[in-house]
Amino acid sequence: MEKSLTLKHYASTVIAMLFVLFSLNAQTGFTEYHGKVVDGRTNKALEAASLSINNTNISTIANSEGEFLLKVPNNYSDSKVIVSFLGYNTYVLPLTELRGSEQPIKLYVAVTELSTVSISAFKDAQSLIRKVFQDKNNNAGNESVFMTAFYRETIKRRSRNVSLTEAVVNILKQPNSSEQRDIIGLGKARKSTDYKRLDTVSVKLQGGPFSTVYLDIMKYPEYIFTEESINSYRFTFDEPSTINNRTVYVVNFTPKDNEFRINYKGKLFIDVKSLALVSANYALDVSDKRNTRNLLVKKKPRDVEVYPLEAIYKVDYKQKGDKWYYSYSNLSLTFKVSKKRQIFNKVYTLSSEMAVTDWEIYGVNKKIKNRDRLRPSVIITDAISGFSDPDFWGEYNLIEPDKSIQSAIDKIRKSIEKEKQREEKNTVNG
Structure with missing residues (x-):
């Protein structure tokens, strides 16, 4: 079983x-x-x-x-x-x-310089970060936004794809100032999983598109920088950079110690003029195996232990007028599965990413029906199927597949076509 x-x-x-x-x-x-x-x-x-x-x-x-x-x-x-x-x-x-x-x-490459006034505006990098989160509502619109996004989720055993899920989703993105959480509705979707390559353990991601939406740390700051945890990080200025021809502060952060079970390190990119977060790249500190063992796991067999080898996160924002909106996020989790009475451990990489491809201010003409709404606990690979139609996505924008993913898609289509031919042959012979 x-x-x-x-x-x-x-x-x-x-x-x-x-x-x-x-x-x-x-x-x-x-x-x-x-x-x-x-x-x-x-x-x-x-x-x-x-x-x-x-x-x-x-x-x-x-x-x-x-x-x-x-x-x-x-x-x-x-x-x-x-x-x-x-x-x-x-x-x-x-x-x-x-x-x-x-x-x-x-x-x-942009040559970036910051004036002495800009640099001295904050006594240290931590005071800048505090200001960014204190003023996060000022840089975001007060309206709900209806977004169309493309979501892809892959699971690899070593370097081979064993599961692939793609979906176009609708997101009712709530303002940062609202306590309401975002709503996600499933539009079009397709998936294929080769459970034989997963062996006796079936690896699944709980949350699906929510796993990427919750990386929006301007909407969900409690997942990384709370009033309590922000003091546990050391913030330092790095060389400034540029995005969309605008100068950005670059702030490095690392944990001062390991008093929390979950600690991160990474970079924050902050627009100099508006103090809006433009991008964030960070990773989970997995150096302490005793502390992180089974950390990312909600459910597992008794004889299995899971050790994260790498957990990397990224989120980007785009400017429209004088406001900033969630645009893109991804996560990549690599972990080792150790099973009792098995000599060799299994290494899996689970990745998911979502890109907003269109959006508009929410209106009554745009709704996510209850039957289409996903639960934050959804395991999306259990709910969908597809891959037979090469023109499946039509006019929807998507993230172009990597060669390895495209190869997997081609194999899936060939397998479906062969199955259809066998069924047709059996029907004729019958």
């Missing part, structure tokens, strides 16, 4: 070149732009580079290989695309320039 291991997410948790390819699908009313964002000197992919259409809320994110797919309605064909990446100057170009052109576009 298959045993289950359920993981619960704890969030208390310079030159570059953009290669663009153009393809047109006029019948469906939108145009697809494929490309890749890489560092021009090292050729390293610029993971999570942001691409958005000017004067709209349409956007997408590059995958871990720097590749992207951006779907733009044809009525925006005269618009401009904005390409941005932390530490680089933002590049803006007309969509029309991309048609039929494969010419690389160079992005330059």
Whole structure:
């Protein structure tokens, strides 16, 4: 009988070149732009580079290989695309320039300087961080926002994909000032799990899209920086950086000691003018195995012990007017599963990410029906199936699959096609 291991997410948790390819699908009313964002000197992919259409809320994110797919309605064909990446100057170009052109576009690393006045505005980095969280409501809108987002969840055993889930979800994002929690509704979704590769332990993520939404530390600061825990961290200024041609403070944080069971270390990127959080990259301190053993696990068999090897988190925000909105987040958990009477341990990596691809101020015409609402305890892999239709997503923007994920999708489709052929053959013979 298959045993289950359920993981619960704890969030208390310079030159570059953009290669663009153009393809047109006029019948469906939108145009697809494929490309890749890489560092021009090292050729390293610029993971999570942001691409958005000017004067709209349409956007997408590059995958871990720097590749992207951006779907733009044809009525925006005269618009401009904005390409941005932390530490680089933002590049803006007309969509029309991309048609039929494969010419690389160079992005330059931003040279960032802070005036003495800006640096001396705070006596230390901790006072800046306190100010950011005290004023978090000032930099966010007071209205609820209806967001469309793409969510992907993968589980790997070593380097092989054993589970893949993708979904378009609707998010009713509540204001930071509201005590109401965000609501997520399931739109389109598909998944496949090869339980044979998972062996006798079935690894699942509890929370699904909520695991990424709860990384929004401006909405849910209690998961990482409470009034009590903020004093337990050491904050220091790093070299300033740039995002979307705006200067940002860079603040490093590390635990002063290990008085809490859960400790994090990472970087916070804060807009100099508005003091809004622009981005946060951090990781769980897993150095103390006794302290973190089974930390990320909600349910497991008695003869199994789970040791986190790495837990990495990221959240990004985008500016619209003078307000900042949740835009993207991801988590990556690598852990070792030790089972009694087994010589070799199993190593799994569980990743989930979500990118907001469109949004609007919430109105009565946008609702998430009760039957579509997900529970924060949802295990989304248990609820959906699919992968047979290559045009499944239609006009929805999504995160372009990595090659390993695309290979898994192709294998799934071939398997489905073979199964259909066998069924048809049996029907004819019958």
